[in-house]
Amino acid sequence: MYRILIADDEFWVGRWLSQVLKESPFEVTVTGISDNGEETLKALLDTRPDILITDINMPLIDGLDVLKRLEEAGERLPKTIVISGYDEFDYARRAIELEVMAYLLKPLERSAVYEAVEKAVAALEKEQERKEQTRDGFTAGVENILTEYLRSPGDETKRQLSSLLVSGQGQSGFFELALFQMRRLEESALTREEMRGRLEEAAAGKDIYLCPLDRFTWGVLITGIVNPAGFRLDESVLVSLLHSYEYGLSEAHEALEEIGEAFAEAREAIILRLGREGKTESFPVSESDLHADFLAALKAGNMERIRGCTRQACGLFIQKGYDLTSCLNFYFVLSGEVIKLLNDRYKEQSRTEYLELIEEGYDFSVRIRNYYSIRSICHRFEEYIEKAASCLKEEDCMDVAAIVKRIQREIREHYSTDISLAWVADEYGINPSYFSKKFKDETGVNFIDYLTEVRIGQAKELLSHTGLSVSAVSLRVGFKEAKYFSRVFASMTGEKPSEYRERMRREEEKREESAH
Structure with missing residues (x-):
């Protein structure tokens, strides 16, 4: 970082x-x-x-x-x-x-x-x-070749890896291969050194070699294992890591020539672990019917129906023996249909929102190819298709600037009430993340910052012209906790509310003295 x-x-x-x-x-x-x-x-x-x-x-x-x-x-x-x-x-x-x-x-x-x-x-x-490389050229060399092999397996790369490990370690002993993948389709939250530190602690005394396979998957080669029967990654050390990652560990292997088999075992271990996610409600629906339902819900802008389709898809593919291949194929084809629909609409209206969603759809299609979590794939697509549905809805296709102006007026007039993106989503039938982006495009600031600025502006007026306590001012402008209000006020103005009030009082006294 x-x-x-x-x-x-x-x-x-x-x-x-x-x-x-x-x-x-x-x-x-x-x-x-x-x-x-x-x-x-x-x-x-x-x-x-x-x-x-x-x-x-x-x-x-x-x-x-x-x-x-x-x-x-x-x-x-x-x-x-x-x-x-x-x-x-x-x-x-x-x-x-x-x-x-x-x-x-x-x-x-x-x-x-x-x-x-x-x-x-x-x-x-x-x-x-x-x-x-200067500090540890050997480790960097192993990791570079390991990354190359796992991304594109080849006999020559495998020989180079085996030769390098044997020359550097004398005898390689047993090794195991682990895969760590983010639970959600997002970039890794940990740097290489952070990941290395956790794993070296969890596999104390062993040699750790890391390779990033893509933006959300780490491959980990663990060597120097003397007694395979007694080796396990210490999950108590990895507990914080495992809140964000799924992982799978291969069987122990002695010959580096078997690294391809170890990679397959680690992948299957993740899929097996994910397949035990728990009982899922049975949904008697076919893939073709589900495909049609998704597209109908998209065109109708029916968010609840989209979420129902997601639940059905998740249940269908998990219950079919954790059928990851069918899940990937289903969403790959479905995302292509959504992209085609958006492209057709773009030809009619030339709105940049369609181009952005088309790009996001392509990104989704690429990301899921090497992903193992059916739940993550299903819910990531749900987020995407909800944004597409919001954009395609006739009500939402009206002038976005008009909606933003309406919300700005609502904030200025009712800043003390519980205004949130969730409220906007319910009130206008629009995806909250989509509206948030549009709000910032129109105003230059995000929704929360705008709301906070209005509230702090009103707080300044109350502190300057009334005798209300800081706690009362906090409640009057929409903050539920006075301590949180004070922190936000100080971060935006550089002064605590009491300091601001005192400075305003002194300035007012000076003005009155000057007038006399």
Whole structure:
């Protein structure tokens, strides 16, 4: 997980960047947002972030001078992305001299930020790769060949792997192969080193070699097993890991030539484990009928019917001896039908929403090919087809901006009530995740942030012009807990509610004195 520090004196730019990075496909976390050069320099020295995204024009010290001072002090410079409202050659020249990764002009675009961050992450990964190879070239060599073999099995690769292990370990003893796969179709939550640390603890004294087979599956070769009958992965150590992953372990093998068989055993172990997920209600329905029901529910925009179809599909394929192959084929064909329907509608209306859903459908089709959990496949498709249904519904195909404006007005007038995405979904018959995206496209901020901003704005008015307690103000603007309200207020304003009230009181007294 790479750490990013944001430096910009414009409050909303910092918040926007933080949200964009939170939603990015990269393994990054924002360590802080500073609004002046001195604060940025201190944060760089205190937290040592991997990446810095900094505005050039900031109070006290400009962004490039911060880097210059860091360099003059002999400190390591983070991978830096500079942003500016001015396209000036002098700024660009100074940035090049300081070896920044990218120079972005305001107003910022999400795609440009992602491209710059991807470049910085790639540079960090190359550095990390060089360090790993220097520190442990043997392990890296084994893992590279193991990854190549498991992704594309071949006799020559297998011989290279066997030869390398024998030369490095003398005798390889017994080995087992494990597979770990995310329970949901999403990217791995753990980095290579985090995964390695858990597994080395769970298989104490054994040699661990990791290979990422795709975005959600790890292959793990465990060698140095002396007594296969007594070896087991310590699941008590892996308990937190197993909340997110399914895993399967092969039988013990002595000859590396049998690694292909070990891979198949580990895969079957996952499928067997998943097949014991519990009793499922019986649904007397055929695949062809279920296929037709899904498409009918999609065209009608009937969310409840879609969820019923998902329950039936899940039950059908689990009860048929955990028929993963039939499940994959069913959803592959069905997603193709949905994509075709969206494509036809796009030709008629040319709405970008259809293109986005078509792309998501293709992504789903690719992701499920090597996935083992029937439940995960069924529920991921349910999320996708609900978004497609929302987009295709006649009511939802009306001007999205009009719905967003209506909700904005609702928030401004009824901010103290329990307004949520779930309420919007029920009220307007729209998929909540789809509406959330449309809301942000129209307003530039997400639904929760907009609601919070309105509530905090009203809280400021009450704190400034009434004698209500902080707790009473909290309830009046829609927060159920005063402590949570105080934390949110402080994070948005930089002051506690009581501090803000006192400052407003002092400013009012000064105005009155000036008037006299």
